[in-house]
Amino acid sequence: MTSQNNAPLTYRDAGVDIDAGDALVDRIKPLAARTMRPGVLAGIGGFGALFEVPQKYREPVLVSGTDGVGTKLRLAFDWNCHDTVGIDLVAMSVNDILVQGAEPLFFLDYFACGKLSVDTAARVVGGIAKGCELAGCALIGGETAEMPGMYPEGEYDLAGFAVGAVEKSAMINGKSIRPGDVVLGLASSGAHSNGYSLLRKVVERTQAKPDQDFQGQRLSDVVMAPTRIYVKSVLQALAQHGTAIKGLAHITGGGLLENVPRILEPSLSARLHRDAWTRPALFDWMQREGGIADQEMHRVFNCGIGMVIVVDAQQADAIAATLREQGETVWALGEIVERAEGVAQTTVE
Template sequence: MIASMKAAPANPFAASPTLSFNKPDDTKLRRVICFSPAPLFSKLSLRGKGGVLAQMSKDGVGLTYKDAGVDIDAGSELVRRIAKMAPGIGGFGGLFPLGDSFLVAGTDGVGTKLKLAFETGIHDTIGIDLVAMSVNDIVTSGAKPLFFLDYFATSRLDVDLAEKVIKDIVDGCQQSDCALLGGETAEMPDFYAEGEYDLSGFAVGIVKNDSVIDGKNIVAGDVLIGLPSSGVHSNGFSLVRRVLAHSGLSLKDQLPGEAITLGETMMAPTVIYVKQVLDLISKGGVKGIAHITGGGFTDNIPRVFPKGLGAVIYKDSWNIPAVFKWIQEAGNVEDAEMRRTFNMGIGMVLVVSAEASDKILKDANGAYKAYRIGEVVSSEGVSYS
């Protein structure tokens, strides 16, 4: 963590079109100067806005992500428009050529899961979420994370609370074997509600040119291997909060049928898959990788396929965690909406050859959990059987 209370110097880079210098906005405790010769957008993060209202969807059939303030279709349309200005976007990470390698970069936040952190007082897991959302994206290209930067913004700096969050970011970096290189703390009175803060994270990794995982060699008959999630991870919380309000339960109540509270369940940190995925890649046969975040299986798996291919998912091939069953029942959420909003218990999907799938599943006994959840087919989209 790089910290400084010195006054900002005059901007020496004002005439340069490729360098940006952030002027102090109230109190800036850390500063980063970014060189950006050819910026590319790799994805769009969708965040809900506004408070939680206890009401069903307008058509009366159940709660939806759009009702909660997040319109995935609008986000997809924006990505299409950005693609006209910066061709090549759409992957989970942005690739930048560097000699015989590519630097792979990703950025994300933790969205409205922060609202639950404020309500529960659980701040010692949210930093892992922050790291996970970026490093899990860049590892889908086969990249090993090198370093991570964070941005912590708040109305009034609570040093003890910030220390908890940053300590957790350090933990996340250790889990992904990358360095916390620096970041910024911004204290902005009147901008955030008292006691609240926002987080963003930025990860950079590296992969050899001939080792990039890009999905180009995927063919019909390849196998989908799913790695289990720890729960909701860091997507869909605008809908989660809407369902929670509709249910009449509080975060202190137990998850029905389970010996854990709803708050503890929802705040379980996102799994960091980096070491496991890199190990599986080293065994050979991995052709494509999808990080299952906002958009669920429906939108994320097709992102790694060549044109004309799709997936069939075996519905009963893994155990769906109880939290998703509760969300669906309490919010009367339709199957298609659940599959497009949540990870449903699978946080990462690897597309592998049939031969490689046999080895991965055999090695999974005892060492880690992995499931054969589907196969690649000669028709676009994602279907279920």
């Protein structure tokens, strides 16, 4: 069939604004420039980003991770909170590769939307750049995809990709963990980026509003607090204490109960003590208002612990002191024990 309207079409008529995309790139370049580090050979603007593995590594092993922000984005849309979800995006990947001892080297992002809002996208990418600064890695590339008809107006999706390096002899795999080792926990900044489908159910049930007071803060500031990035403090601890740090677990989806076992041999169990750390008020509120069982809380949310570190008992105090010097809040959560038949690999007692 032939159209009755023979007016010439443009990409803008189809819903894609090339000029807006160019404007966004111009806004991104100075943000990315602040994240540059030795090793970057070519960054934003080329077809591919180039990075040279630092010469300090004798046998470098590249470690990669990818993730998104999940349904936390739903609240970002509804509450107009776009400035920190980029930090969440970076944190999810760099904290993941950190647990194997890797130093994040560079990061790339993917931002997809139906109609590009330069201001919103710049706020999001500003958060990504901030996250890269906190992690010490370079934002060297990414993709902005404007796809009309694929996303409702005002909404977008995010994905991130981090690459790091670790000396082959210094990789952390949990193989040296033994009964009697101490389990340390680093405080989270809140719910981070996991469990938000359940969190949003609690918000819906209570009809909570983003600007309502929550213990002296806006609820939106508490709920949307960006994921803590542990890279610099943990790398410093690794540099000072080496093999005394035996295992690391990033507490993401699956909470404490499903992430800690990922670094344990089947014969071992981590016994955590529920009174060993102070749980943030956000989790108390969610559990009370949602009627959520303890077991469910511990396997959905981080419950105030964003990173678990298994260490040699004789070095536990010294390692905790180093982490505190780096600005972390540290708790001794429990210990590693022989796993009895029928007992879960992580228990909170």
